Amino acid sequence: MAIGAKRVPAQEASRRGASSEEAALGAAAPLLEIEGLRVSFLQYGRGLQRRTVQALAGVDLSVGAGELVALVGSSGSGKSLLAHAVMGLLPDNARSSGSIRYAGEPLDGERLLRLRGKELALVPQGVTYLDPLLRAGEQALGRQRGPQARSRLRAVFSRFGLPERAERLYPHQLSGGMARKVLVSAAALGGARLVVADEPTPGMEAGKAAEALQALRELADGGCGVLLLTHDIEAALRVADRVAVLYAGEAVELAAASDFAGAGERLRHPYTRALWQALPANGFRPLPGVQPAPEEAAASCAFAARCGQAAPECRAAKPAMRVWRGGQVRCFKPD
Amino acid sequence: MLEVDKVGIHLGGRWLLRDMSLTLEAGEVVGISGDSGVGKSTLARMLAGHLAPDEGEVRYGGRPAARRGPHPAQLVLQHPERAVNPRWRIRRILAEAGAPEPSLLEALQIAPSWLDRWPLELSGGELQRVCIARALGPATRVLIADEMTAMLDALTQAGIWRAALGVAQERGLGVLAISHDEALLERICTRRLRWEELRGDATTVMMP
Numbered sequence: 432m433a434i435g436a437k438r439v440p441a442q443e444a445s446r447r448g449a450s451s452e453e454a455a456l457g458a459a460a461p462l463l464e465i466e467g468l469r470v471s472f473l474q475y476g477r478g479l480q481r482r483t484v485q486a487l488a489g490v491d492l493s494v495g496a497g498e499l500v501a502l503v504g505s506s507g508s509g510k511s512l513l514a515h516a517v518m519g520l521l522p523d524n525a526r527s528s529g530s531i532r533y534a535g536e537p538l539d540g541e542r543l544l545r546l547r548g549k550e551l552a553l554v555p556q557g558v559t560y561l562d563p564l565l566r567a568g569e570q571a572l573g574r575q576r577g578p579q580a581r582s583r584l585r586a587v588f589s590r591f592g593l594p595e596r597a598e599r600l601y602p603h604q605l606s607g608g609m610a611r612k613v614l615v616s617a618a619a620l621g622g623a624r625l626v627v628a629d630e631p632t633p634g635m636e637a638g639k640a641a642e643a644l645q646a647l648r649e650l651a652d653g654g655c656g657v658l659l660l661t662h663d664i665e666a667a668l669r670v671a672d673r674v675a676v677l678y679a680g681e682a683v684e685l686a687a688a689s690d691f692a693g694a695g696e697r698l699r700h701p702y703t704r705a706l707w708q709a710l711p712a713n714g715f716r717p718l719p720g721v722q723p724a725p726e727e728a729a730a731s732c733a734f735a736a737r738c739g740q741a742a743p744e745c746r747a748a749k750p751a752m753r754v755w756r757g758g759q760v761r762c763f764k765p766d
Numbered sequence: 767m768l769e770v771d772k773v774g775i776h777l778g779g780r781w782l783l784r785d786m787s788l789t790l791e792a793g794e795v796v797g798i799s800g801d802s803g804v805g806k807s808t809l810a811r812m813l814a815g816h817l818a819p820d821e822g823e824v825r826y827g828g829r830p831a832a833r834r835g836p837h838p839a840q841l842v843l844q845h846p847e848r849a850v851n852p853r854w855r856i857r858r859i860l861a862e863a864g865a866p867e868p869s870l871l872e873a874l875q876i877a878p879s880w881l882d883r884w885p886l887e888l889s890g891g892e893l894q895r896v897c898i899a900r901a902l903g904p905a906t907r908v909l910i911a912d913e914m915t916a917m918l919d920a921l922t923q924a925g926i927w928r929a930a931l932g933v934a935q936e937r938g939l940g941v942l943a944i945s946h947d948e949a950l951l952e953r954i955c956t957r958r959l960r961w962e963e964l965r966g967d968a969t970t971v972m973m974p
């Protein structure tokens with residue numbers, strides 16, 4: 432909720448050249464396709480206790496070239512794990528299943544190693560990923576050297592609104608927003624076609640957070656596919672073309688950013704609508720209860736306990752993701 | 767209720783904040799926004815008695831806080847998991863502020879079954895409710911919420927604020943909400959102040 436400004440009006444989505452329908456279903460030949468992604472990991476409790484924790488329990492989404500897709504989920508919902516799964520950077524105690532394809536081919540092994548850090552870039556959560564001993568310009572250039580690289584650097588920095596002097600600053604001299612832009616610049620200079628951006632640290636001041644997000648939008652407008660992982664739906668809506676909503680480790684809806692308007696009439700899943708209506712700028716309406724752990728809702732709709740429309744079938748089986756009104760929804764009785 | 771009179775705090779020869787004034791009446795919900803790093807959290811900690819001012823004075827109901835007993839201003843921060851002892855059960859955490867009133871637990875929707883659990887067994891939103899209950903002991907006059915719901919999803923945020931404001935209203939507490947979220951402050955506050963407006967004479971910031 433970093434952004435106090437109003438949501439993206441519908442004409443902004445169409446400025447990007449997509450009708451609501453196309454926008455919600457995604458491009459015909461996506462750059463990144465994730466299907467049925469599940470990630471679990473072993474957690475060590477007190478003493479020698481070990482248990483398997485299911486973090487992601489079925490995520491389907493796609494990102495096309497020139498498109499910014501936001502995956503919105505609350506803190507601790509496993510969004511970072513998704514970033515790491517795509518990049519092949521899951522920790523050793525994690526297990527994943529499902530399919531991740533890049534430009535039509537499975538993204539794993541040899542191919543992933545070859546593409547990572549080049550066509551595929553991760554913009555991580557915190558500034559701590561910057562090398563404290565390298566100046567911002569050097570960070571952004573990576574291994575590139577020479578006058579040509581320098582002038583490219585200058586062009587990219589100015590495109591993302593970084594002043595020239597920023598090139599010579601060390602990470603500790605950068606504000607949070609500038610550091611994010613340096614990370615985005617590094618992705619652009621490395622020739623990234625797909626960028627996965629983990630959310631900027633919550634609490635970054637609204638203006639700065641918005642600027643850093645704008646840099647990601649610029650990246651997409653330049654032809655890159657961008658997947659933004661965030662807990663801040665208002666921030667996401669300012670820059671995203673499409674939004675995937677995560678609940679209890681599952682993607683429950685895929686909507687166009689322009690579907691988030693009014694009282695949420697165009698939204699498809701009861702949870703998405705409740706989330707929208709809970710925003711301070713909308714109804715500020717709470718909903719009792721909490722998200723279950725994915726394993727608690729393995730054989731039912733994860734939202735059943737809090738859903739006003741729940742029917743017996745919702746507790747007896749898990750709804751699958753399906754195409755609905757130009758988007759996708761995981762619900763037996765979508766609106 | 768709360769009068770902050772030209773306070774300042776310095777650290778290592780540098781003023782972290784200086785000449786800050788503010789008045790908060792009973793029943794008011796005052797929102798403070800401003801850039802990060804300007805000292806909002808330092809001010810919050812000082813008002814809750816975690817830091818002593820190096821100049822100026824803070825008065826609660828007309829006089830400085832008593833040295834003994836619970837502080838009249840209680841602070842709730844962004845990360846509840848850092849504000850509780852992970853080795854204590856919820857019951858013991860709550861008891862830090864004296865035995866909580868059942869009606870308070872009910873208002874904050876704290877289920878009796880949580881009391882025997884460990885902090886790790888509650889969600890972030892549930893644990894934050896516990897921290898708020900602990901902050902709302904019988905001696906509390908002012909609740910200071912420093913990015914209290916910044917880490918929570920919108921549904922949980924709305925529930926927590928509605929519950930906390932309900933208790934504050936019923937008891938006539940003053941609430942000081944510090945947040946970067948303009949829409950949130952717009953929603954919950956009876957009065958809003960920008961950080962810059964706190965500087966200078968107390969009377970000039972007492973806007974209608």
Ligand code: SF4
Pocket residue numbers: 700701702732733734735736738739740741742745750761762763764765
């Ligand atoms: S499947 Fe049933 S319980 Fe789940 S969201 Fe849809 S209507 Fe509600």
